[in-house]
Amino acid sequence: MTELRIEQIDETTWEIPKTGAMRVPGRIIADTELLASIRRDKAAEQVANVACLPGIVGYSWAMPDAHWGYGFPIGGVAATDPDQGGVISPGGVGYDINCGCRLMTTHLRWADVQPRLREVVDGLYRDVPCGVGSHGAIKTLNDKDMRRVLKRGAKWAVEQGYGTYADLDTTEEQGALSGADCDAVSARALSRGQDQLGTLGSGNHFLEVGVVEHVLDPAAADAFGLAEGAVTLMVHSGSRGLGYQVCDDYLHTMLKAAADYGIRLPDRQLCCAPVMSPEGRRYLAAMAAAANYAWANRQVIMELARRSLCHALDIGPRELGGRLVYDVCHNIAKLEVHEVDGQRRRLCVHRKGATRAFPGSRKEVPAVYRRVGQPVLVPGDMGTGSWVCAGTEHALATTFGSACHGAGRVLSRKAARKAERAGPLLERLDKAGIVVIARSKGTIVEEAPGAYKDIDRVAAVLDSSGLGRRVARIRPVGVVKG
Amino acid sequence: MNAGRRNMTFAFIEHTADMRMECHAASLEGLLTTAADGLYALALRRVRHETSVERAVTLDAADTEDLLVRWLQELIYLMESEHIVAAQREFSEVSQGRLRATLRGYVCAAEERAVEVKSATYHGLEVLERPGDYAARVTFDL
Numbered sequence: 009m010t011e012l013r014i015e016q017i018d019e020t021t022w023e024i025p026k027t028g029a030m031r032v033p034g035r036i037i038a039d040t041e042l043l044a045s046i047r048r049d050k051a052a053e054q055v056a057n058v059a060c061l062p063g064i065v066g067y068s069w070a071m072p073d074a075h076w077g078y079g080f081p082i083g084g085v086a087a088t089d090p091d092q093g094g095v096i097s098p099g100g101v102g103y104d105i106n107c108g109c110r111l112m113t114t115h116l117r118w119a120d121v122q123p124r125l126r127e128v129v130d131g132l133y134r135d136v137p138c139g140v141g142s143h144g145a146i147k148t149l150n151d152k153d154m155r156r157v158l159k160r161g162a163k164w165a166v167e168q169g170y171g172t173y174a175d176l177d178t179t180e181e182q183g184a185l186s187g188a189d190c191d192a193v194s195a196r197a198l199s200r201g202q203d204q205l206g207t208l209g210s211g212n213h214f215l216e217v218g219v220v221e222h223v224l225d226p227a228a229a230d231a232f233g234l235a236e237g238a239v240t241l242m243v244h245s246g247s248r249g250l251g252y253q254v255c256d257d258y259l260h261t262m263l264k265a266a267a268d269y270g271i272r273l274p275d276r277q278l279c280c281a282p283v284m285s286p287e288g289r290r291y292l293a294a295m296a297a298a299a300n301y302a303w304a305n306r307q308v309i310m311e312l313a314r315r316s317l318c319h320a321l322d323i324g325p326r327e328l329g330g331r332l333v334y335d336v337c338h339n340i341a342k343l344e345v346h347e348v349d350g351q352r353r354r355l356c357v358h359r360k361g362a363t364r365a366f367p368g369s370r371k372e373v374p375a376v377y378r379r380v381g382q383p384v385l386v387p388g389d390m391g392t393g394s395w396v397c398a399g400t401e402h403a404l405a406t407t408f409g410s411a412c413h414g415a416g417r418v419l420s421r422k423a424a425r426k427a428e429r430a431g432p433l434l435e436r437l438d439k440a441g442i443v444v445i446a447r448s449k450g451t452i453v454e455e456a457p458g459a460y461k462d463i464d465r466v467a468a469v470l471d472s473s474g475l476g477r478r479v480a481r482i483r484p485v486g487v488v489k490g
Numbered sequence: 491m492n493a494g495r496r497n498m499t500f501a502f503i504e505h506t507a508d509m510r511m512e513c514h515a516a517s518l519e520g521l522l523t524t525a526a527d528g529l530y531a532l533a534l535r536r537v538r539h540e541t542s543v544e545r546a547v548t549l550d551a552a553d554t555e556d557l558l559v560r561w562l563q564e565l566i567y568l569m570e571s572e573h574i575v576a577a578q579r580e581f582s583e584v585s586q587g588r589l590r591a592t593l594r595g596y597v598c599a600a601e602e603r604a605v606e607v608k609s610a611t612y613h614g615l616e617v618l619e620r621p622g623d624y625a626a627r628v629t630f631d632l
Contacts, residue, residue, distance in 0.1 A: 049506045075506045077508075210606040211632055419506075
């Protein structure tokens, strides 16, 4: 393939002009260094491929953390118009449907935790099952409970005693997408989900104890409950095997549907169907069910972690003061109303490795954040830090209210394994005051800081592009990996 | 029919987030066998030659590429749902659009797992068929 032409629009915006089968141009948010990394792998090519989807509106977007995925790039955003034949693609959501992050703040100060940090991390590792095929966090769910989880999402978990109703107020969609249909979820998918609720999984999923290092936007930080020196907990997990199976099942459906609807695709993983077709509607219903499972999963994990922290520090829930700042999904397709060329249109917004970043003017944003915009969680690698940003009007006007979801990988897993050994890496992190426990040494090196882009650079680009306002930086002190 | 193991190889190649695998074999059966070996080499610390459980598999597919992906997805499903590793695969029918096989293997322990493979994807999928030479490239989502 000939090298893609990429033109600079402004300091942080780059355009792939419309050529060939592209229906719209592509746009990449990056500085020159991040763009070089995006060009090195096939992410830019994938941005161009996504631009070929029927009914796509505006631009095919890549966020500053974008890298090569499968079908869509990771860090890709695309909106289609269902009324104009716009499609929905399971490849634009990913296998881990509603993979996402949640951030909890606490009343604890670093000095409260530092002397018992090892016990805290050991406790989290013991109390939240993690690793390949992890299961058994809570009782295995029967069919009736599974149906409730898929319909009610995080609310089901709260009803079972995992957390409080206040947690739902600061969860995207209050922890449950409407339109979930259990009958659209296969028996195989249901069986994979029965014993995995409340488990972290493996790979890049994590639990991270952090400390708010500095605040750039005091008003927003105050609204989010993030004071300098406060101890936080971040959870990164998704819909586990249930979500992977839903994606598999519907890729098969969509491959056939794409052929039936005469949709030509540059990559089979982009297989899709019109949103309003029977196949499109059924996938949306199954995807919503899997998304709800993911919200229930993160809700249970957070509550297990709350109890674990209380146990390790010998304190009660009131002293802990564990308050959910926000839970955001970053692998999803949602029907949202956006203004395009002066017209309000209902669009199907795919965010694959991208986070919603709505300003406070949107009714979807919790009332407590209406003055400052929704929290946008941008976790970095386990040795560097994470950013909490705030959604902006500019993001709403350009990227359908979307921003990046993390640092983004820069090294392949194979290259990361070659670059570093687990022992010296753990020693280095330990010297930096970061306690890391992982089920596998392989995971530790694959997730090494050098495998990821510089999170501070990514957050700076997000800020200067206007897509997300930096609010607070969190440094990691304790990490649990699968 | 058992696939001969001569000239059957797999190798992993770079992909930023996930893992790509290239396989070569002299026949389609051989290609499916090699792809299964590659999957297990990625997902497990080691494969035991044990055949205490048996499962029958029948798959229908649109073409050879689809067949390869569905085959790998089936093996991943068995590993994730029942923790079954199909150490031996015996094919009774293989064509571009259909596969019937008897899988024999064992239930593996969590400690034997190395990597969680979410699925085999259709991204960049290729199967090249020439007489006596089959080659494939498939990407796993990790």
